[in-house]
Amino acid sequence: METALTVIFGLIIGSFLNVLIHRLPMGENVVSPPSHCPRCHADIPFYLNIPLLSYIFLLGKCRSCRGKISPQYPLVEGFCAFSFWLTVHSYGLSLQAAASAVFICLLIALAAIDIRHMILPDELTLSGAALFFIYSFFNPEINQLEAVLSGLGGALFFAGLYYFYLKIRKIEGLGFGDVKMALFMGLFLGLHRLAVAIxxxxxxxxxxxxxxxxxxxxxxxxALPFGPFLSLGSFVSLFWGDAIMAWIGSFWRLP
Structure with missing residues (x-):
């Protein structure tokens, strides 16, 4: 039952993320109006707005205009459901699991928006940084100073790359959104897992x-957006970063 509820909740949140991904870059309200086709703007009734299943039932096409529905929608919903299951499987029903789920939601939204628009909105990166800074005070396993230093270290690393590339090539090799994304990544992941993610x-x-x-x-x-790769690296590091660090460290041990 716990697994089923977790997956269902992940699908629902994934559906909301799709709305966020579509509307936030265009400055639209993410709550209203109700879900509608981005092509013909026909409202989508609730019974055709069931995460994942509606896409399959409609064969990936809008009921009104028969235009193709982007595969982004089922991919985001399915991956979000899988991520929530993996989070609960790894951390149980805990504060760490809830924070990890929020972290993953930010990663998914940022990756999708960066792919579509080549931007990483401040509304997500800076909000994530503020949220995880506050979270560090509620999780006794987190050292606040280490979290802050990790976040600042990640941001300074990417800021250095940004200005170095700009000085050498006279063009932007990275967007400054990557700097802000590294800030909230470091605040949540910590130094070692941040290094693995990068x-x-x-x-x-x-x-x-x-x-x-x-x-x-x-x-x-x-030109490739780097946000999706940061998101993927962070996702892998969140669950397996410590194991990867241990594996790398094993090569440096004396026989």
Missing amino acids: FLASLFGLLVGIFIIVSKKKNLKL
Whole structure:
């Protein structure tokens, strides 16, 4: 029962995230008006607004205009449900699980918005930083000073990359949104897991960039949003960062 309720709750939150992802970058209210088709603007009745199932039932098309529904909708809902299940499976029903679920929701929203609009909204990054700073005072397992230093360290690292690339290449290699995203990542993950997240994000970004350049014959000036890679790296590090650090550390042990 606990698993089923967790998955259902994850699907519902995933449905809300889709609304947030679509409306926030355009400055629209995320609460009203009710859900509607972004093409024909026809209202979606509640019985056709069931997370994941409605997409399958409608065969990925709007009932009114028959326009294609973006696969983003079922992907976000399904991944959110899986993430909530994994969170409860890892941390049980606890404050840590709730905070992790909020962290993951921010990662999902930021990744999707960055893919679609190449921006990381302050409403999410700075709100996340403020929220996790406050959270650090309510979790006795978190050292507030370490959390703050981790957040500032992540932000300063990306700020340094931002200005270095700007000075050398005279163009922005990273957006300043990545700096703010690293701030809330560090506040929640801590220094070690933040380092793992950044390493994985860089690795994922490099591999995807090479694949696109080789397969589609793009040039080296190809612009890729880095937010999705930071989100993926943070997600992996949240659950397996400590294990990855231990595995890396095993190579430095003396026989």
